[in-house]
Amino acid sequence: MPLRGDELDTDRIMPARFLRAVSFDGLERHLFEDDRAADPGHAFNDPRYAGASILVVNANFGCGSSREHAPQGLVRAGIRAIVGESFSEIFQGNAAMLGLPCFVASHEAVERLQTLIETTPDVAIAADVTSGAITAGTMRIAATLPAALRDGFVSGQWNPTLMLLDRYDEVRAVADRLPYMNWVIG
């Protein structure tokens, strides 16, 4: 699904009033809610893109608030990968935690891909986390994932919590070396 526009911030992806919840359930219903209401032609209103699993965006996607509600909503709406010109770091990291890779491609390649999908909405698109290649029909474009994220996706180990819990003694050692760990009184 092509979604045009630079600087689509997380307030647009998931307006703050939908953060009023103690669970992420149902967030997919509120994706781009205000943009969709203002624009009947919005990609997320367009029946031709229903069921799309790859989203193609422009520059600085996901800037602004750190709310994980934005990628949570996208994942819950069935989005499995995003291809874009650039992403905010916090958004890209949050998305990776949910197993949603954000591929970076050139401005020109993204535009070509968006135009192709707009003219041929039923074209099949594939994104390969190993090579970074995006294929759409006969079009093939080069894209990249940050190395750490790529390796995580390839090995299926993108969720780092277990890795972080692995060497508790080393964590304790760092904590013990930090002078301020003994200062807290209050």
Added chain:
Amino acid sequence: MPATLFQKVWDAHAVRTLPSGQTQLFVGLHLVHEVTTPQAFDMMRQQGWRVAFPERTFATVDHIVPTSSQRRPFLDLMAEEMTTALERNCREAGIRLWAPDNDNQGIVHVIGPELGLTQPGMTIACGDSHTSTHGALGAIAFGIGTSQVRDVLASQCLALDPLNVRRIDISGRLNRGVYAKDVILTIIRRLGVQGGVGFAYEYGGSTIDAMTIDERMTICNMSIEGGARIGYVNPDDTTYAFLRGRRFSPAGDAFDRAVAWWRQMASDTSATYADRVTFDATAIEPTVTWGINPGQSVAVSEPIDGDPDDEAFAFMGFRPGQRVRGTRIDVAFIGSCTNGRLSDLEDAAHVVRGHHVAPHVKALVVPGSQAVRRAAEARGLHDVFIEAGFEWRGAGCSMCLGMNQDRLEGRQVSASSSNRNFKGRQGSPTGRTLLMSPAMVAAAAIAGEVVDVREMLEAVPA
């Protein structure tokens, strides 16, 4: 080898290189609030994990709390539910929480420094992008997502890639009527809203050296609006004087030992930077945003130029070449983690004293914390605001993001001391936000339209 504060702090907190190639980084201080954490605590429960270092996490409620009446239970049922969930999660985990009825409650980025929790040389993480604020005290502080909140709760660590450091030097004296907010808006305007992606911003130079910690916080706070996840100022005597005697600051001899450690964590004078840029503070004017991202700003005296962003012009109702000055406003909001501290309220009160809010303007002052509110009341600032027709509220985020009852309606125009002018940010999908300094908001509230605060200040003794 000479190093930057960023490198030194990173090295001091690095546990190991993970199989992914990322660094496992120890988090010295973890701050949590009601909005981005309930799901993290749920994930912990599902996995059966315990909070690893409960004494390094501190909690408050700020985003959703009402600021009109903070009596419990809140009339807003969702605010009550989210607050209750945080209370339960903190109780179960042994985490200290400052709830709305507590003297220390406030916006997470206001209370951290205020209580002395935020200290130089620390790593600080919080599920909120404006965590960069804490860099004003020489900490390496950054926003994280909810799954990362879970990781910090579970392990007190994060898996991260290092950033490059860009040194931003600002020198010269700021003119009267020009504030820290104008400096950071000018920086973002020049470097762009994505200019900082991949960088930590280190701010320095004679202008920054002369600034108070409050002013440095305003600058670091908005680093994220320029794409930089981290912004910081090296600790100096201003920093140490600020921290002395605060509740969680080290006391007695420990304070002197702390200062010695803080001093050597500062960037070495011969440190190298991935990039350097300079700004002339004397050329900065009172600045206002006209568009839908914080980089779309102009000096209040200038016509709107540059960015040919049709979407922004259509949404805001401005035309290229037009001036923001003279724009009629409906709402004036003074508050937020950018500009909701005592000195911000003082700057605004200085302009307000002896005037009255224009009849068509709804004007609010929302102190950043209960402590700010008390200190302002002790100085009589609340009387100045109330007599002028402002509403004087309890502490919280309020209209910065419109998650509580304080929201714009329809296409209202707001003059706001907050940090984001995104579409829909202040609670109405079509509401329009003009970002500016608290003094400029105060001036706009009185005039009923955007004015140049310098003209109002001419009538007031310096």
